[in-house]
Amino acid sequence: MSEDPREALFRYRDSIDNLDAILIHTLAERFKLTQAVGRLKAQHTMPPSDLAREDRQIQRLRQLASDSGLDPAFAEKFLSFVVGEVIRHHEHFAREAGTDQAGSAEADARSDDQRDHGTQQ
Numbered sequence: 247m248s249e250d251p252r253e254a255l256f257r258y259r260d261s262i263d264n265l266d267a268i269l270i271h272t273l274a275e276r277f278k279l280t281q282a283v284g285r286l287k288a289q290h291t292m293p294p295s296d297l298a299r300e301d302r303q304i305q306r307l308r309q310l311a312s313d314s315g316l317d318p319a320f321a322e323k324f325l326s327f328v329v330g331e332v333i334r335h336h337e338h339f340a341r342e343a344g345t346d347q348a349g350s351a352e353a354d355a356r357s358d359d360q361r362d363h364g365t366q367q
């Protein structure tokens with residue numbers, strides 16, 4: 247006899263809940279590292295964003311997504327969303343350290359790039 251559909255639904259949801267917990271824990275660990283990077287950049291007056299690094303990450307994540315049956319466009323949007331938050335943290339650390347470069351070429355490049363991609367911070 248086949249499984250009760252409600253039992254099957256609960257079983258799927260148990261695994262979904264476990265995976266959601268992994269996502270949150272993974273993001274929390276990633277933000278701990280990016281905040282350390284943000285503090286390092288602020289102390290040494292390095293620009294918050296690095297668009298060349300982001301381009302390499304986008305290509306890598308698009309490839310990983312496509313190899314695992316996930317929409318590469320979704321993977322790119324997700325990375326962009328996360329990096330937008332990271333940059334906000336970096337800018338905060340730079341303001342705190344008094345090393346922010348408002349109006350720098352890097353900041354201008356980022357906002358041009360975001361306009362081109364229809365994203366904003």
Ligand SMILES: C=C(O[C@@H]1C=C(C(=O)O)C=C[C@H]1O)C(=O)O
Nearest residue numbers: 280283294295296299300329332
């Ligand atoms: C964390 C960094 O700072 C920014 C955030 C990135 C990220 O969240 O992966 C990547 C590049 C930078 O724009 C970094 O330079 O490595």
